[in-house]
Amino acid sequence: MIGVLFLLIALALLGLPLFITLAAGGLYASIMSGLDPSGLIIELYRLANQPNLITIPLFTFAGMTMAAGGSPRRLIKLFNAMLGWMPGGLAMAAIVSCAFFTAFTGASGVTIIALGGLLYPLFIQSNYSEKFSLGLLTSSGSLGLLFPPSLAILLYGIVSGTNIDELFLAGIVPGLILLILLALYSYKSALAWHTPSHPFSFKTLLSAARKSIWDILLPVLVMIGIFGGYVTVSEAAAVTATYALFIESIIYKEIKLKTDLPKVLVDTAKLVGSILIILGVAMGLTNILIDSQLPSRLLGFTENYIHSQLQFLLALNVFLLLIGAMMDIFSAIVVVVPLIMPLANRYQVDPVHLGIIFLANLEIGYMTPPVGINLFIASQRFGKSILTLFQSAMPFLLIMLLWLLMISYIPSLTLWWK
Amino acid sequence: MFKFLLRLKEKLISIEKLLAASCLLALLALSLSQVIMRNLFEIGFSDIDTITRHLVLFVTFMGAALASEGNQHIKIDCVTAVINDTKKQKLKMPLLLISSIVCGIFFWYALLFWLDEKSYAQDNEQLALYLALILPFGFFILSLHFLLLGITQSSSEQTP
Numbered sequence: 001m002i003g004v005l006f007l008l009i010a011l012a013l014l015g016l017p018l019f020i021t022l023a024a025g026g027l028y029a030s031i032m033s034g035l036d037p038s039g040l041i042i043e044l045y046r047l048a049n050q051p052n053l054i055t056i057p058l059f060t061f062a063g064m065t066m067a068a069g070g071s072p073r074r075l076i077k078l079f080n081a082m083l084g085w086m087p088g089g090l091a092m093a094a095i096v097s098c099a100f101f102t103a104f105t106g107a108s109g110v111t112i113i114a115l116g117g118l119l120y121p122l123f124i125q126s127n128y129s130e131k132f133s134l135g136l137l138t139s140s141g142s143l144g145l146l147f148p149p150s151l152a153i154l155l156y157g158i159v160s161g162t163n164i165d166e167l168f169l170a171g172i173v174p175g176l177i178l179l180i181l182l183a184l185y186s187y188k189s190a191l192a193w194h195t196p197s198h199p200f201s202f203k204t205l206l207s208a209a210r211k212s213i214w215d216i217l218l219p220v221l222v223m224i225g226i227f228g229g230y231v232t233v234s235e236a237a238a239v240t241a242t243y244a245l246f247i248e249s250i251i252y253k254e255i256k257l258k259t260d261l262p263k264v265l266v267d268t269a270k271l272v273g274s275i276l277i278i279l280g281v282a283m284g285l286t287n288i289l290i291d292s293q294l295p296s297r298l299l300g301f302t303e304n305y306i307h308s309q310l311q312f313l314l315a316l317n318v319f320l321l322l323i324g325a326m327m328d329i330f331s332a333i334v335v336v337v338p339l340i341m342p343l344a345n346r347y348q349v350d351p352v353h354l355g356i357i358f359l360a361n362l363e364i365g366y367m368t369p370p371v372g373i374n375l376f377i378a379s380q381r382f383g384k385s386i387l388t389l390f391q392s393a394m395p396f397l398l399i400m401l402l403w404l405l406m407i408s409y410i411p412s413l414t415l416w417w418k
Numbered sequence: 419m420f421k422f423l424l425r426l427k428e429k430l431i432s433i434e435k436l437l438a439a440s441c442l443l444a445l446l447a448l449s450l451s452q453v454i455m456r457n458l459f460e461i462g463f464s465d466i467d468t469i470t471r472h473l474v475l476f477v478t479f480m481g482a483a484l485a486s487e488g489n490q491h492i493k494i495d496c497v498t499a500v501i502n503d504t505k506k507q508k509l510k511m512p513l514l515l516i517s518s519i520v521c522g523i524f525f526w527y528a529l530l531f532w533l534d535e536k537s538y539a540q541d542n543e544q545l546a547l548y549l550a551l552i553l554p555f556g557f558f559i560l561s562l563h564f565l566l567l568g569i570t571q572s573s574s575e576q577t578p
Contacts, residue, residue: 011516014509015498017491019482020517023524041524041531041553047478048471048550054449057442057477231453238449245446262439266484269438273481274491280478281524328492386499 019278026285040284058237061268062244063104069248072114074212081208085200088190092183102144112141127195135392141374142366146171170414174407214247275330282334295342312347324365427566438480445473472549479556514568521561528553
């Protein structure tokens with residue numbers, strides 16, 4: 001048993017796709033437990049009974065359509081016109097643009113690819129240090145992870161059975177706090193470098209707003225629709241995807257239906273396929289682990305050492321930071337959430353609060369070696385070594401750790417609406 | 419033989435792309451039509467819900483197969499960062515073949531599951547039953563794609 005487990009881990013570390021590792025693990029576990037492996041397929045097929053599952057491909061399609069349709073360029077112009085007059089204004093504009101964009105593309109690397117290339121030369125031209133620019137852009141790939149309609153929140157809601165509307169609501173304040181902390185750091189850094197800032201021009205702002213009004217309306221419509229109770233999350237996903245396609249193809253005319261749309265559809269399918277196939281095969285494996293009483297054994301073990309909610313949250317943060325550095329966010333949600341839900345329940349951690357803590361930890365994991373995916377994408381995008389990028393991202397990492405402590409130990413930041 | 423396999427792989431990719439794109443587009447169109455019908459006419463069709471939920475599985479399997487082609491699957495391959503390109507290249511074929519075998523086994527069990535479902539399906543479950551064919555079909559496509567990738571990559575390495 002242990003030997004097979006080590007073999008699978010070794011193969012995964014050598015590059016076996018994670019879904020194959022989990023599938024092989026599920027097959028082995030079900031055979032060893034004397035179960036029919038068809039049970040794994042039954043669990044996978046349960047995906048087709050998840051009413052919220054369609055939100056994942058549809059919101060992803062909306063994000064990919066906007067990425068392909070020039071939305072990043074328009075957003076940077078708008079936020080730069082709005083904030084660029086302050087010291088560190090360009091950095092603040094980058095933070096807001098990246099957060100906006102990541103919320104729609106699910107921190108899948110699209111933000112660094114789509115916005116990083118536009119912002120990096122702008123930073124260097126504007127006297128920002130290379131280290132700061134690289135650090136900010138590396139961290140930016142996961143900044144909007146807690147804002148609706150984040151793919152990670154949707155997946156967490158589906159896997160844990162937590163209300164997605166409540167998770168969306170709970171992520172807003174922690175997400176905003178992180179943006180403010182990073183904006184303050186950018187302001188302080190920019191003062192030291194005397195970065196140039198352009199004078200505020202209402203005319204420029206109006207022109208940029210006019211050009212990007214349709215992009216800006218999108219999150220507003222999503223939030224009003226869901227929180228106003230006008231549409232369900234899955235209806236909002238369908239409307240958002242249609243809206244994104246409409247504005248990019250008809251209004252902005254950036255996406256040609258015959259030539260560009262097929263590529264956007266295929267790219268969306270690839271991203272969705274690589275995430276949901278993990279969810280599908282992991283459901284069977286997790287079910288076997290639950291049947292084998294692993295969560296209750298874990299609970300028994302934990303109760304010996306951890307006696308309070310505070311201790312539990314601290315241990316959870318350390319554990320999730322390690323997980324975040326080893327696994328990508330989507331696999332971590334699928335594999336780890338079902339195992340820690342009973343523990344969180346025992347220590348009376350609200351499932352919505354747990355969700356935000358979980359995602360915040362993994363958001364930080366995106367920029368920590370060895371598997372922090374932002375480091376790899378930024379390394380490819382900017383042609384710098386992983387070590388250089390990690391060193392550059394260190395101040396941002398420390399700010400994010402401070403933020404993590406805040407949202408972990410002050411539940412009212414997450415549950416203010418209850 | 420190598421050219422034939424390459425052509426077969428290209429054909430497979432074209433089919434996967436066509437299916438992925440058309441299923442995603444159909445998913446969008448059907449979901450939107452449900453929103454319009456529910457909110458404007460206060461009607462909804464349960465069959466459309468059944469179809470959209472299965473379309474997600476179609477998109478997932480076809481997307482996963484396409485992700486194999488571009489080596490875009492999620493991995494935790496931190497060891498590959500410290501090994502040289504030659505060794506990385508040598509590792510590729512066995513990993514692709516293992517992937518093909520695992521998907522092949524899943525194809526077999528998915529087929530057994532489907533046949534089992536077929537024998538018990540009621541009249542009102544026929545639509546879902548036939549849409550559930552995506553499970554064996556999806557794993558078959560994945561297995562075939564990994565196999566073709568493994569063979570064509572190893573052959574292209576041997577070709578001077």
